[in-house]
Amino acid sequence: MTVGLFIPCYVNQLYPQAAIATLELLQKLNVDVVYPSKQTCCGQPMANSGFEHLTQKCNDLFIENFASFDYIVAPSASCVLHVKDHLHAPENEQLAVSVRSKVYELVEFLTDILKVEKLNARFPHKVGIHQSCHGLRGLHLAQMSELNAAPFSKPAHLLHMVQDLELVSLERPDECCGFGGTFCIAEEAVSVKMGKDRVNDHIKNGAEYITSPDLSCLMHMEGILHRKRSKVKVVHIAQILNSTR
Amino acid sequence: MKPNGTKDHAALAEDFIKDEERVNWHDGSLWWIRQKRDKAAKNIPEWEELREAASQIKSNVISNLHEYLLQFEANLQKNGITVHWADSAQEHNEIVYSILKAKGFTEMVKSKSMLTEECQLNEYLAERGIDVINSDLGEYIQQIDNEPPSHIVLPCIHKRKEEIGELFHEHLGTEKGLSDPTLLTRVARKHLRNIFMTRRAALTGVNFAVAETGEYVVCTNEGNADMGAHLSEVQIASMGIEKIIPQKKHLGVFLRLLARSATGQPITIYSSHFKKPRKGQEMHMILVDAGRSRQLGRADFRDSLKCIKCGACMNTCPVYRKSGGLSYHNTISGPIGAILAPNLDMKRHADLPFASTLCGSCSNVCPVKINIHDQLYKWRQEIVKEGYAANTKALGMKAMSWTLSSPGSYTAAGKAGRWVLKNIPIAINNKLNPWYKGRDMPDGPKESFSEWYEKNKDDKS
Numbered sequence: 001m002t003v004g005l006f007i008p009c010y011v012n013q014l015y016p017q018a019a020i021a022t023l024e025l026l027q028k029l030n031v032d033v034v035y036p037s038k039q040t041c042c043g044q045p046m047a048n049s050g051f052e053h054l055t056q057k058c059n060d061l062f063i064e065n066f067a068s069f070d071y072i073v074a075p076s077a078s079c080v081l082h083v084k085d086h087l088h089a090p091e092n093e094q095l096a097v098s099v100r101s102k103v104y105e106l107v108e109f110l111t112d113i114l115k116v117e118k119l120n121a122r123f124p125h126k127v128g129i130h131q132s133c134h135g136l137r138g139l140h141l142a143q144m145s146e147l148n149a150a151p152f153s154k155p156a157h158l159l160h161m162v163q164d165l166e167l168v169s170l171e172r173p174d175e176c177c178g179f180g181g182t183f184c185i186a187e188e189a190v191s192v193k194m195g196k197d198r199v200n201d202h203i204k205n206g207a208e209y210i211t212s213p214d215l216s217c218l219m220h221m222e223g224i225l226h227r228k229r230s231k232v233k234v235v236h237i238a239q240i241l242n243s244t245r
Numbered sequence: 246m247k248p249n250g251t252k253d254h255a256a257l258a259e260d261f262i263k264d265e266e267r268v269n270w271h272d273g274s275l276w277w278i279r280q281k282r283d284k285a286a287k288n289i290p291e292w293e294e295l296r297e298a299a300s301q302i303k304s305n306v307i308s309n310l311h312e313y314l315l316q317f318e319a320n321l322q323k324n325g326i327t328v329h330w331a332d333s334a335q336e337h338n339e340i341v342y343s344i345l346k347a348k349g350f351t352e353m354v355k356s357k358s359m360l361t362e363e364c365q366l367n368e369y370l371a372e373r374g375i376d377v378i379n380s381d382l383g384e385y386i387q388q389i390d391n392e393p394p395s396h397i398v399l400p401c402i403h404k405r406k407e408e409i410g411e412l413f414h415e416h417l418g419t420e421k422g423l424s425d426p427t428l429l430t431r432v433a434r435k436h437l438r439n440i441f442m443t444r445r446a447a448l449t450g451v452n453f454a455v456a457e458t459g460e461y462v463v464c465t466n467e468g469n470a471d472m473g474a475h476l477s478e479v480q481i482a483s484m485g486i487e488k489i490i491p492q493k494k495h496l497g498v499f500l501r502l503l504a505r506s507a508t509g510q511p512i513t514i515y516s517s518h519f520k521k522p523r524k525g526q527e528m529h530m531i532l533v534d535a536g537r538s539r540q541l542g543r544a545d546f547r548d549s550l551k552c553i554k555c556g557a558c559m560n561t562c563p564v565y566r567k568s569g570g571l572s573y574h575n576t577i578s579g580p581i582g583a584i585l586a587p588n589l590d591m592k593r594h595a596d597l598p599f600a601s602t603l604c605g606s607c608s609n610v611c612p613v614k615i616n617i618h619d620q621l622y623k624w625r626q627e628i629v630k631e632g633y634a635a636n637t638k639a640l641g642m643k644a645m646s647w648t649l650s651s652p653g654s655y656t657a658a659g660k661a662g663r664w665v666l667k668n669i670p671i672a673i674n675n676k677l678n679p680w681y682k683g684r685d686m687p688d689g690p691k692e693s694f695s696e697w698y699e700k701n702k703d704d705k706s
Contacts, residue, residue: 007694007695009649009659011694012659012693012694013659013662013663014663014687014689014690015687015690016690016693016694016697017690023698035695035702037652037695037698037699038652039652040649040650040651040655041649041655043646043649045649046642046645046649047622048603048622048625049599049625049638049642050599050625050626050627050628050629051626051634051639051642052626053629053630054642054643054646055646057650057651058646058649058650060650061650061652133602133603133604133605134603134605136605137604137605137606137609138605144606145283146283146561146609147293148286148287148292149293172276175563176563176602176606178563178564178567178602179602180601180602180603180604181602183599183601183602184680185679186255186599187255187258187564187599187600188679188680188682189258189259189262189683190255190258190259190262190564190568190600191602191683192682192683192684193262193265193268194564194567194602195683195684196683197567219687220684222685222687223680223684223685223686223687224683224684226684226685227683227684227685
């Protein structure tokens, strides 16, 4: 089994440590990982802004980089959801369907494909999980609070394997943080207010770290925490799962 | 800002958010209702099956709307109700006016009807010398404040009790500073009772219209629709053509879903069935299209016609909760309004499908399972294709697409961006950057993952 490591553009440029943790974690779990160096962006920023028609070149490039792998894994639920829902290839749609069916967000890959039951990790802190909306409602990484169905959480399942980590519970476990891609700029006032309220729920409940399978939400919340001069930090879930004892 | 100079959702939301304490309170009130809805939904083990059943019944309705409407019309007529068809808001208003004029009435009492708000009926009739009072308490408050409803179920949810006390002092002569909700409600009740007793024409909305029987159901918590209708000589019902359900037995599905989704109540206090006029009474039904058949023709958006107007999507929507219903500048606000409004006027409402983070909570609470957030995404594509995106945005997107579709230009742009973040942060950390207004920028690492991987890959494989 060979996994193509998909590191979204903003993670590559701004949060390399999360990408390194993803790579190292997969390697620790004996996965053969390759990072195709010519990758750029999945096209989501354009598509969510109404410019999906400008994303074909990003799609083509994505397919060129990743079509040959057994699985494609990324530390970003939002980008994975975009590929799953919107990647097309008018010339060879069959190929696009195959790529769409084998792209996984890191947490779901660890729980559903590798079926990880044990991790050699330690993170002695109080942690709040930010269920990113695209991970939660798009990829079903956890049960959605709106539905009448049995609860589960793939991120929590993995975090429970981390020694000395204490999960804090939140008043609104799956509220959106307000990042929303270009929404964070176009609707700056609402976005910031949503972000403030989201981090406050974590702070109020004693979190030292906010973690998530989505760095984009974390980047937004980090910006708000810094502005507040808060001591609470954000950390991608891969970095916690990869933290050594 | 919209091209015609009026404020768009982002600007109106920014105004609303300036009073942060009010936003917190608004957000909290609606979240409390969302929690009541969760509790009510979770008390019904077959909740998800009910949603599915409702969704399928409505799919059937919108696929066979023509037949059901004709069946409904025939049954209404059999029951002695006069049927009118209105293609547009204007036609609807003209019909109402002609009915009142024929009787020589200059006053009417109205129960809550978002359709007549959409048609701007009150304004139309006022210009022709007819006075209309909205009898739903929330709507009445909005009416005396000369403001449209901010929510389809909770019209004045954005107002605090002190503000309502102030309005009542001004319009109903209550004592200055009185803000006790019970006392204020009593005053309104007395005032409205007089309206009900004296007005001879009453108009109600329609929640569900049963094709099989030619009856219709109106749901209120205050009984105000009944009070108006029962004392009227002329009773008018206005309904959008999508409000049909095929059979009476289907009411059991919808009535169980409606109130639970709307307010967390097991059922609305009054679910009143109207079927035929009393002796001496006239009943009229106006079936209104006003863009609905156009929406039916849009494959991606036709499911929006399934909506039963419970408002659950508004209560759960974090953007709605923080920005208030009036920021949507449309009769139906919130997520559902944002997918209905562009059908009515795409240019005027081009901003609304973007007033969402696409978090998807709306689709999950929707009792008829409308894929609201997917439709928001699809409207964005339509609106851009139709040329309603701002030029600056279109240029930006083209540049972004060019940079991101080539590995070389992407690497160069990334490097340049990180260099600026590290070395001249002031170029980014300034007022012109909307990100920086309420948030700090990320630090910007010295090397990207690609660069790190290039150096370390040999030790790693």
